[in-house]
Amino acid sequence: MNYYFITGTSKGIGKALAEAALEDQNTIVTGISRNVSITHERYHHLHLDLSDITALRNNIHKVYPELREPDKIVLINNAGVVGEVSYIGSQSTDNVEFVFDVNVVAPAMFMDTFLSAYHHHNCPKIIINMSSGAGKRPVDGWAAYCASKAALDMLSLTCQKEQDLQKTNVKVFALSPGVVDTAMQTHIREAEADQFSEIEKFQKLKEENALEQPDKVAAKIMTLVNEADSFNEVVFRIDLIK
Numbered sequence: 648m649n650y651y652f653i654t655g656t657s658k659g660i661g662k663a664l665a666e667a668a669l670e671d672q673n674t675i676v677t678g679i680s681r682n683v684s685i686t687h688e689r690y691h692h693l694h695l696d697l698s699d700i701t702a703l704r705n706n707i708h709k710v711y712p713e714l715r716e717p718d719k720i721v722l723i724n725n726a727g728v729v730g731e732v733s734y735i736g737s738q739s740t741d742n743v744e745f746v747f748d749v750n751v752v753a754p755a756m757f758m759d760t761f762l763s764a765y766h767h768h769n770c771p772k773i774i775i776n777m778s779s780g781a782g783k784r785p786v787d788g789w790a791a792y793c794a795s796k797a798a799l800d801m802l803s804l805t806c807q808k809e810q811d812l813q814k815t816n817v818k819v820f821a822l823s824p825g826v827v828d829t830a831m832q833t834h835i836r837e838a839e840a841d842q843f844s845e846i847e848k849f850q851k852l853k854e855e856n857a858l859e860q861p862d863k864v865a866a867k868i869m870t871l872v873n874e875a876d877s878f879n880e881v882v883f884r885i886d887l888i889k
């Protein structure tokens with residue numbers, strides 16, 4: 648059996664990913680988010696709010712069960728938030744903490760417990776952290792988001808280095824999915840123009856149907872999972888997956 652643990656499966660890329668993984672009869676998916684929208688005999692859901700770190704700490708032991716002779720184990724830290732689109736100086740005081748909890752602290756906890764729960768299994772283990780181009784360049788209005796994705800990239804690079812030093816069968820990726828037609832993009836397009844200078848560019852991408860669809864992105868991520876050994880970069884963009 649292949650076992651997938653995917654955060655943020657209620658909509659967007661995560662939902663498309665869970666559905667793509669479930670197409671393989673030999674797959675069991677555990678999804679984690681506040682809402683659930685998938686019903687399937689091989690899908691299990693855990694209702695967790697990843698911005699509530701205390702609750703996550705108290706419940707994370709429920710995420711990873713004992714597995715019998717797994718063929719492959721995959722963790723996809725997909726859940727993410729942009730937070731308030733506004734300049735530093737006009738944000739609510741808890742915005743940075745909120746964005747970092749969901750985008751960095753929770754993924755780090757999922758990676759840590761995943762590796763410790765399944766270190767005794769020698770099958771391929773794959774961790775995919777959903778990153779963003781925003782982690783590589785400053786986007787005004789998105790400071791917390793940019794910083795959180797940069798942190799996720801470094802978390803991924805460091806984790807892969809540690810696994811390589813230990814000669815484990817673990818691959819870690821920080822993948823930027825491109826601009827995808829999800830609720831996150833709707834949120835971005837609703838920002839105030841004086842708090843986000845690139846708003847017209849993002850509105851135009853939608854008007855011109857230039858956004859990628861979540862199912863296309865999910866299909867490429869499945870290729871990454873199935874051919875993980877042929878990808879040597881940790882941090883990379885989805886257009887490198889053919």
Ligand SMILES: NC(=O)c1ccc[n+]([C@@H]2O[C@H](COP(=O)([O-])OP(=O)(O)OC[C@H]3O[C@@H](n4cnc5c(N)ncnc54)[C@H](OP(=O)(O)O)[C@@H]3O)[C@@H](O)[C@H]2O)c1
Pocket residue numbers: 654655656657658659660661662679680681682683695696697698699724725726727728749777778779780823824825826827828829830831832
């Ligand atoms: N869409 C893009 O253009 C784009 C570009 C670059 C990177 N990304 C990255 O790709 C990933 C997926 O984005 P998306 O566009 O698919 O986003 P989305 O449509 O907004 O979906 C986000 C998912 O994350 C979950 N989530 C959000 N806050 C949560 C919380 N506090 N606790 C638990 N789950 C939470 C949501 O579930 P609930 O609301 O049910 O909890 C939902 O399932 C994110 O990491 C994002 O940063 C997206």
